[in-house]
Amino acid sequence: MGTEAAPDTNFDRIGGAPAVAAVVDVFYEEVLADPLLAPYFEGVDLERLKEHQRLFVGQALGAGPPYTGRAMNVAHAGLGITPAAFAAVIGHLGAALADAGADDEMIYQAVDALAPLAPEIITA
Numbered sequence: 001m002g003t004e005a006a007p008d009t010n011f012d013r014i015g016g017a018p019a020v021a022a023v024v025d026v027f028y029e030e031v032l033a034d035p036l037l038a039p040y041f042e043g044v045d046l047e048r049l050k051e052h053q054r055l056f057v058g059q060a061l062g063a064g065p066p067y068t069g070r071a072m073n074v075a076h077a078g079l080g081i082t083p084a085a086f087a088a089v090i091g092h093l094g095a096a097l098a099d100a101g102a103d104d105e106m107i108y109q110a111v112d113a114l115a116p117l118a119p120e121i122i123t124a
């Protein structure tokens with residue numbers, strides 16, 4: 001035990017903003033390599049998407065600046081996202097968190113934070 005204050009959010013425990021950025025990079029690589037998901041992201045500016053996703057993952061882990069982008073139902077309107085695609089994205093996020101060293105509890109909490117968004121994001 002050192003003299004540093006104990007990290008008190010999952011955002012701190014996984015390593016703060018740099019760790020979240022690494023999670024987002026792995027997450028998008030896996031999402032874009034998934035044939036079920038790649039078509040949804042064709043033509044989307046991935047740098048812009050990553051920046052928003054970085055803020056969002058930070059929020060899911062319990063810290064970071066407040067998300068001020070478009071509401072989830074507006075951002076995903078008309079994309080025809082299916083329940084299977086939603087589940088696959090959540091699965092890739094969990095795997096990316098695990099790769100970054102997140103424990104099961106942290107992954108459950110992140111999934112719990114995102115799962116309630118399903119009704120706003122799934123439209124097919």
Ligand code: HEM
Pocket residue numbers: 037040041044048049052053056069070071075076079081085086087089114115117118121
């Ligand atoms: C809990 C799950 C999800 C979260 C937290 C999330 C979060 C976000 C955020 C923050 C943005 C940026 C919004 C903006 O720029 O205003 C975004 C955009 C987008 N998301 Fe998601 N998303 C989720 C699930 C999904 C799924 C399942 C898909 C497709 C399979 C998807 C496809 C997209 C696409 C294509 C955009 C870009 C839309 C555009 O630029 O017009 N998202 N998402």
